[in-house]
Amino acid sequence: MKINGTPYRSVWVNEKDGWSIHIFDQTRLPFSLDILRLTTQQEVAHAIRTMQVRGAPLIGAVAAYGLALALRQDASDAAMEQNATMLAATRPTAVNLHWAIDRMLNSLRPVAPADRVAAAYAEAGRICNEDAAQNEAIGRHGLELIREIAKNRPAGTQINLLTHCNAGWIATVDWGTALAPIYMAHDEGLNVHVWVDETRPRNQGAALTAWELGSHGVPHTVIADNAGGHLMQHGKVDLVIVGTDRVTRTGDVANKIGTYLKALAAQDNKVPFWVALPSTTIDWSVANGVTEIPIEERAASEITHVAGRDENGKQTRVQITPDGSPAANPAFDVTPARLVTGLITERGVCPATEEGLRSLFPEQ
Numbered sequence: 001m002k003i004n005g006t007p008y009r010s011v012w013v014n015e016k017d018g019w020s021i022h023i024f025d026q027t028r029l030p031f032s033l034d035i036l037r038l039t040t041q042q043e044v045a046h047a048i049r050t051m052q053v054r055g056a057p058l059i060g061a062v063a064a065y066g067l068a069l070a071l072r073q074d075a076s077d078a079a080m081e082q083n084a085t086m087l088a089a090t091r092p093t094a095v096n097l098h099w100a101i102d103r104m105l106n107s108l109r110p111v112a113p114a115d116r117v118a119a120a121y122a123e124a125g126r127i128c129n130e131d132a133a134q135n136e137a138i139g140r141h142g143l144e145l146i147r148e149i150a151k152n153r154p155a156g157t158q159i160n161l162l163t164h165c166n167a168g169w170i171a172t173v174d175w176g177t178a179l180a181p182i183y184m185a186h187d188e189g190l191n192v193h194v195w196v197d198e199t200r201p202r203n204q205g206a207a208l209t210a211w212e213l214g215s216h217g218v219p220h221t222v223i224a225d226n227a228g229g230h231l232m233q234h235g236k237v238d239l240v241i242v243g244t245d246r247v248t249r250t251g252d253v254a255n256k257i258g259t260y261l262k263a264l265a266a267q268d269n270k271v272p273f274w275v276a277l278p279s280t281t282i283d284w285s286v287a288n289g290v291t292e293i294p295i296e297e298r299a300a301s302e303i304t305h306v307a308g309r310d311e312n313g314k315q316t317r318v319q320i321t322p323d324g325s326p327a328a329n330p331a332f333d334v335t336p337a338r339l340v341t342g343l344i345t346e347r348g349v350c351p352a353t354e355e356g357l358r359s360l361f362p363e364q
């Protein structure tokens, strides 16, 4: 996607040295667009853990480059396996991270250590290109759903979408998952407007989705997380569309905490609830999302404190809870398949069922 007219991806190799990795520091957005240079696997692991990079597909792609950086230091079998395990442990819920590390290992194990660095950069590059292409395809399939709504309305009627967290281009290598159809709808002149859940505790909606949509000129309104149900009751949401960190083969959807409540409200108000994902987000080994998907528990300080900018423009964190009040911070929840209208993948849309997914991915 473009920033001030210049096309960017969310991760790229430094053109001059040919090996260090660049990302945007997402903890600084929306106030500052800082490009970070990562030179070691430890820096990559730190960036993932602290959410300088985040979003399921992007952490997979960045971790793949993290393994390439590790191999520059030591390309032996033992070091490669150890660094892969370390990188895979940085965040537990998004299956794309584990998928990317497994794919790297499967392609690198048969390669002689002397040739592994070049092979690792090539494989990580392919992962990035495929992610960008898959998300673009998701955009085209999701666009059909928005066109369908537009078709049944007087020309130019506003179409109101609601999204949770950030599943935009900076959560992927390019395009985004949930936001890709929205960008395409806006670009072809459909009158889309997006309700953006702020997404406490880390506010990825308020900080990142609002920044992305605003940069692209897409009309949007940031709302408190608890406002979605009310808006749906009053007919102000035509379609909910979210991304996901892991989808079971049966169609259960793990996504940012609060997604489940949106799905319940959508069901009660007969608002379609769609989930956009590349196939790298499907965990074919899991049948029951509620009992089997590991849910990341993050620091209590993300609940007790809020990050923002003060009146002098300085980025700061302020405490919002009494001293000593305990806080719990489960970072994801699971929306059961029965609440999901359908899944949007790079191969098309399907019901959130095992049959639906297998009809699109019969090779699994």
Ligand SMILES: CSC[C@@H](O)[C@@H](O)C(=O)COP(=O)(O)O
Pocket: 054, 055, 056, 057, 094, 164, 165, 166, 167, 168, 171, 172, 176, 177, 178, 204, 242, 243, 244, 245, 255, 256, 331
């Ligand atoms: C295309 S990204 C899909 C998901 O990864 C996204 O919705 C999400 O929940 C991200 O969580 P985060 O904790 O910000 O990494």
